[in-house]
Amino acid sequence: MTVLILTSRQDVTADMVIAKLHDRGVPLVRLDPADLPGEAALSAEYVQGDFYGHLSTDGRLVSMGALRSIWVRRPGEPAAHAPEPSKWLTAETEQALYGMLYSATVRWMNHPCVAAQARCKPWQLSLAHRSGFAVPPTVITTFPRVARQFAAQYRDIVVKSASGPPPGDPPVALPTTRVAPGTDFSGVAAGPTLLQQYIPKRADVRLTAVGTRLFAARKVSASGQVDGRYGDTGHAWKPLDVPDRIARAVRDYMSLAGLAYAAFDFAEDEEDVWWFLECNQGGQFGFIELETGQPIAEAVAAWLSPPAREPS
Numbered sequence: 001m002t003v004l005i006l007t008s009r010q011d012v013t014a015d016m017v018i019a020k021l022h023d024r025g026v027p028l029v030r031l032d033p034a035d036l037p038g039e040a041a042l043s044a045e046y047v048q049g050d051f052y053g054h055l056s057t058d059g060r061l062v063s064m065g066a067l068r069s070i071w072v073r074r075p076g077e078p079a080a081h082a083p084e085p086s087k088w089l090t091a092e093t094e095q096a097l098y099g100m101l102y103s104a105t106v107r108w109m110n111h112p113c114v115a116a117q118a119r120c121k122p123w124q125l126s127l128a129h130r131s132g133f134a135v136p137p138t139v140i141t142t143f144p145r146v147a148r149q150f151a152a153q154y155r156d157i158v159v160k161s162a163s164g165p166p167p168g169d170p171p172v173a174l175p176t177t178r179v180a181p182g183t184d185f186s187g188v189a190a191g192p193t194l195l196q197q198y199i200p201k202r203a204d205v206r207l208t209a210v211g212t213r214l215f216a217a218r219k220v221s222a223s224g225q226v227d228g229r230y231g232d233t234g235h236a237w238k239p240l241d242v243p244d245r246i247a248r249a250v251r252d253y254m255s256l257a258g259l260a261y262a263a264f265d266f267a268e269d270e271e272d273v274w275w276f277l278e279c280n281q282g283g284q285f286g287f288i289e290l291e292t293g294q295p296i297a298e299a300v301a302a303w304l305s306p307p308a309r310e311p312s
Contacts, residue, residue, distance in 0.1 A: 001068030001306040003028040004055070004101075006075040013286040013297075014073045020301035031057045034076030036093055038083065044100040053100045064104035069304045071109045074282065109260040109303060110281050118257050118281040121162045121194070125276075131253040132245070133276035136197040147185035147195060155181075156198040158226060176226050198226070199275045201267040207242065208285045209250055209262045210299040216240040217288050218268065237291040246274055253279065260303065 003021060007014040009032055021028050031040055040057035044064075053064035078093035079085055098112060110118065117123060128135045139150045140162060151157055160176040178198055185193075207216045220235040242250075254262060263283025266274040285296045 002062050002066050003304045004067055004070045005030045007073035008032050008076050016297040017300045020298050024305055026305045029060050029062045032076045033078040034080035051103050067104050067106045068306050069107040114258040115281045124279050128276040132249040134273050135276045136199055138196045140192055140194045142192055144185045144188045147188045150195050154197040157195050158198050160194050162194045199267045203268040205266040205268050207264040208296050211303045213299045214242045215294045215296050216242045217292050239292045
């Protein structure tokens with residue numbers, strides 16, 4: 001059975017997993033949807049209740065019936081590399097490719113429909129509460145009055161993006177930022193604004209979930225650091241045991257969200273409480289593995305691989 005990896009050509013994290021799949025002797029096909037049509041081709045047939053689908057790329061041909069699993073890593077936009085790209089061609093190619101893949105009986109890490117919902121931070125916060133995580137008080141609002149009331153109640157707050165950096169070249173960094181006392185919140189009316197109680201932290205925690213396997217790493221924060229994604233703290237990521245309560249909450253979250261893979265970010269305070277910040281369904285793990293030695297790529301490869309045959 002074959003593993004299909006949907007990712008761009010320059011993806012070091014995907015390379016790490018591909019090396020582990022090769023070590024296991026697992027057949028795989030790597031496809032960037034941006035190469036379709038052109039360097040890649042597809043065909044799907046639906047006749048009298050039967051379905052036959054095929055993909056061709058880099059001289060390899062794979063049938064949908066031969067697929068074991070699909071890893072959606074960081075795929076390019078369909079038809080982006082076509083000789084004459086257009087929004088229409090992208091829409092047509094996306095319908096053809098993903099419609100064919102949805103028709104196959106495979107395991108997904110993660111299914112695109114599930115992933116689209118999992119990226120919504122307001123929904124993440126709701127799910128985190130249901131799963132039993134400690135979640136900082138948060139408001140998302142376009143009412144200046146509500147923002148002022150929230151700031152008055154919690155005093156020390158941060159503002160952060162709900163959707164991530166806006167598209168553009170060069171990319172724009174939007175770090176989580178503390179809100180100064182006396183801030184004028186009238187601008188909130190111009191667009192939804194996410195405000196959250198500030199959590200004084202002593203460390204950042206990244207927990208990577210691969211199926212039921214959990215890998216936690218901890219990095220000591222710099223004094224007064226707000227956003228662990230920016231700035232050098234002078235400390236490295238270190239492996240960390242996962243408390244039982246956190247493990248139960250992570251598995252509940254994964255089950256409720258329908259995820260096979262996720263990267264959770266927490267702020268650890270002075271009382272050892274792990275505060276839920278976000279869950280990235282497609283989060284990077286390469287930098288964690290390189291610094292901690294945790295076998296995350298191997299865990300992903302094992303999840304994607306066909307089960308080992310019992311000796312005869």
